[in-house]
Amino acid sequence: MTNCKACNIELTSKYCPNCGQSSQLKRIDGHYIIHEIEHVLHFERGILYTIKELIVNPGQNVRNYLSENRSRLVKPIIFIIVTSLVYSTCSNFFHLEDGYIRYFDSNKSTTSTIFEWVQGHYGYANIIMGIFIALWTKLFFRKYKLNIFEILILLCFVIGMGMLIYSVFAIIQGLTHFKVMQIAGIVGFVYTTWAIGQFYEKEKVINYVKAFFAYILGMITFALTAIIIGIIVDIVIKH
Template sequence: MDSKYCPDCGHPSSIKRIDRKYIIHEIEHVLHFERGILYTIRELILNPGENIRKYLSENRSRLVKPIIFIIVTSLIYTILTHLFHIEDGYVKYHEVNDGTVSTVSKIVKWIQEHYGYANIMMGIFIALWLQLFFRKFNYNFYEVLIMLCFVMGMGMLIFSVFVILQAIMHFNVMSFAGAFGIFYCVWAIGQFYFKSKVSSYIKGFFAYILGMVTFWIFPVIIGIVIDVVSK
């Protein structure tokens, strides 16, 4: 008797042919549209602290997976900057042009072309500072990193909005994008820890800034060491 499934492993005896519906379903599955990426964005705008805390301790099916979220939002920002030819982005690096390309320049260029991975790495540095400033709270390093994936992912969407505004208005507004992005991230971090205390936002601000600074110092040091050793 023919069966649709293997009696040993339970896999289908035959698989459907890959077509348009299959591709659409796979994209929806990766982005978790069926679970509400727009719902996730709305919740992270209205009440990020409470929703992230619920994700960590109660329900992990309501929001998009955090790693996927920050990679996708960073990809959206990267696509928009290339589409509208806004090359400077929200981070600028200038180097004296002497005809050579240093390792630091190569590393910075890679970071600017891979914001998804770079944001996760930056989140590691910010998480370390948050662990230091908020050591009295019972969140481990990985939980803080997950929180930052949501928060920094929303930051990338804020930058994306400014990219679109600049393309429409033909006026440089990207200089304001960083301020708005940092404001949201600091506000969301403060909401996550203790939203009724001003000190939460102050410590969140310094942790975020110090995390960004140490993140950008790290590739510079690595690049300089590589250049010195290779000479």
């Protein structure tokens, strides 16, 4: 008889009766790696399935994730990290310097440095921006009684899909050399507005209007915060 290495409960079968951990872990080899890749890409509950469901019916699927079944969709944090990495990889591979937002500043200030970082790291910047969008979404949809963390889960999925949209356009621009990243910004904005509005009772047109303003105000608040931080840092440095 042996004890579970995870929770130290006595094992009476191949799996721990307490935590479900296998009594003997499989050795990591080529077969194990292939199995893990297949698990991640699985069409019934992996990242490809998640992408398909978020394209077809994002609102209903995220609601199901929050209240019914959290095993079919990829974990939201993992999803946004993976999709951000996909976009960053595409952007760096094709050397897309302008991206889908341009910021010009003749003076080398802290604010310009912040926005240069944003232009070069859209994946991470969108995650930060999601916090601001979540706050406005919470305000506009407060009658639905969702907490800020549940809204952040919604935005992880939605912004993650936005990253994939930008990735597709990045590949198109990289291969054709047509400047299409501004179009990507519009498509991503339309998808985000539609997905958020659909999440909150898709039959109500007003919800799409609220989603529109939540997204716009989230972006504006994010930009203003970056500018204020830049100004404060410059004032501190000068004194």
